[in-house]
Amino acid sequence: MQYLVSVIDDKSNPGSTDRQPAISAFNERLIAEGYWVFAGGLADTDAATVIDNRGEQVIVSDGPFVESKEYLAGVWVWEAPDLDVALRLATEASKVCDRKIEVRPFLAG
Amino acid sequence: MSVIDVREAVTRAHREEWARVVAALARRFGDLDIAEDAAAEAFATAVERWPTDGVPPNPGAWLTTTANHKAIDRIRRENKRDDKHKEAQMVYDDDPPEPLGAIDDDRLRLLFTCCHPALAMEARVALTLRMVGGLTVPEIARAFLATESAIGQRITRAKAKIKATRIPYRMPSTEDLPVRVTGVLAVLFLVFNEGYLATGPDTDPVRHDLTAEAIRLTRLIRALLPDDGEVTGLLALMLLIDARRPARVSAGGELVALDEQDRGVWNTELIAEGHRLVRERLAAGVAPGRYQILAAINAVHTSARDIRDTDxxxxxxxxxxxVRIDPSPVVALNRAVAVAELDGPEVALAAVDRLEGALAGYHAYHATRADLLRRLRRSQDSRAAYDKAIELAGNTAETASLTRRRNQLG
Structure with missing residues (x-):
């Protein structure tokens, strides 16, 4: 089963900025152990643009879809046999990133 | 066989076999919904059939077989309707059972699944009482003063999360086991405490159904994990607290504090069993955890025939x-009660007052203060503390007792 693993940062209490080497090493391990599907860090929420084309006219707006203290700083997609495995990896990931981690399954097949 | 005998046989089978039937089905079909519904249908069939067909020689096997048929019927029906194979989404252990003896038990897997840390505490409690305890949704709703639809939703959502996120149906790994056992014990202790000091104006002050259920499930997990010290500790703790139940509420409906209880009506059988378990843990020579220490404290209390003999x-x-392993303010508060007996109420009050920041919203903090202030003859301060405790207490018998103590102040 695939899980979306979100890295959550906090604007008022940001995680440390020196985590990249540790994250790279963790990624190498995820790949070696067969859990890694995708990973990517995200640019600041200020760089976000929202498009709404549900109505008559397309509306383009600057900024994230919701302003909040906590925001998505990066994502992984992992392939894991069950939630216990995903949670164990997430426990490590939170330490490695020095940030909170949300684990959420993709809808099954 | 009389109607009453048959009814008793069904009740006994429900108490003894429900968890086993649900757990076996969950393992076979990998789906808690199917397991729960099929088990419920099997028991309904027993109620219908046993009065005419007689009680089968092995009720557990009869119920499991019947539930299996019900589950297969349901899966066939759904497959026809959906016209595609219904994929069982819950993960279960494909490995052949390891020869671990008692530890390889479907009921234990079920308990670990229901108490999974990814579920909210209130969902764990409701799910455990339903799936392992076999309580009905209305029974759980009554126990927690919630509406049936709220409890039903809580259970449905928990089952949906188990399915959607693939919470596995198997024993936790050795490295996860201690934390996961702690999680299960927390659920069982919560059920027990709600039974022993029930919340709300419309319920009995002591809910024997809940304490009994918590003890039964703790006995089950002890049978499955006999070497886990904290499991044994929690069972001993529950037994030693429950032993005092006959003295806990007065004829007038007031909660009776430990120092005022009639120790002659305590349940000596439960006390003997609790003491035996505490001795068993002492003999193990392993550093005790929280429940074992609490059990030992209660063993000391229940060893005193008179409050004045308390060590x-x-x-x-x-x-x-x-305090060294659990430095929480609630533990510090209870410790202060012992300090009052040894060093006097003034020393204890100073310790209690330091906890105000953490415990100002906790009725027992104010009740303890009120009692210490009363002993120091500071009636006015004591009255104010009783008022605060009464305002915060949720248990009817406790409110009655606090009110009397307040009104007796000079």
């Missing part, structure tokens, strides 16, 4: 040990 220095030593 308070032993109790304080145990609290000092507890």
């Amino acid at each position: 308070w220095s032993q109790i304080l030593a145990l609290y000092n040990q507890l």
Whole structure:
């Protein structure tokens, strides 16, 4: 089963900025152990643009879809046999990133 | 066989076999919904058939077989309707059972699944009582003063999360086991405490159904994990608390504090069993956890035939040990009660007052203060503390007792 693993940062209490080497090493391990599907860090929420084309006219707006203290700083997609495995990896990931981690399954097949 | 005998046989089978039937089905079909519904249908069939067909020689096997048929019927029906194979989404252990004896038990897997840390605490409690305890949704709703639809939703959502996120149906790994056992014990202790000090104006002050259920499930997990010290500790703790139940509420409906209880009506059988379990843990020579220390404290209390015979220095030593592994303000509050007996109410009050920041919203903090202030003859301060405790207490018998104590102040 695939899980979306979100890295959550906090604007008022940001995680440390020196985590990249540790994250790279963790990624190498995820790949070696067969859990890694995708990973990517995200640019600041200020760089976000929202498009709404549900109505008559397309509306383009600057900024994230919701302003909040906590925001998505990066994502992984992992392939894991069950939630216990995903949670164990997430426990490590939170330490490695020095940030909170949300684990959420993709809808099954 | 009389109608009453048959009814008793069904009740007994429900109490003894429900968890086993649900757990076996969950393992076979990998789906808690199917397991729960099929088990419920099998028991309904027993109610229908046993009065005419007689009680089968092995009720557990009969119920499991019947539930299996019900589950297969349902899966066939759904497959026809959906016209595609219904994929069982819950993960279960494909490995052949390891020869671990008692530890390889479907009921234990079920308990670990229902108490999974990814579920909210209230969902764990409701799901455990339903799937392992076999309580109905209305029974759980009554126990927690919630509406049936709220409890039903809580259980449905928990089952949906188990399915959607693939919470596995198997024993936790060795490295996860201690934390996961702690999680299960927390659920069982919560059920027990709600039974022993029930919340709300429309319920009995002591809910024997809940304490009994918590003890039964703790006995089950002890049978499955006999070497886990904290499991044994929690069982001993529950037995030693439950032993005092006959003295806990007065004829007038007031909660009776430990120092005022009629110790002659305590349940000596439960006390003997609790003491035996505490001795068993002492003999193990392993550093005790929280439940074992709490059980030892209660063993000291239940060893005293009279409140004046209580070995308070032993109790304080145990609290000092507890504080080292659980430095929470509630433990500090209970420790202060022992301090009052040894060093007097003034020393204890100073310790209690330091906890105000953490415990100002906790009725027992104010009740303890009120009692210490009363002993120091500071009636006015004591009255104010009783008022605060009464305002915050949720248990009817406790409110009655606090009110009397307040009104007796000079």
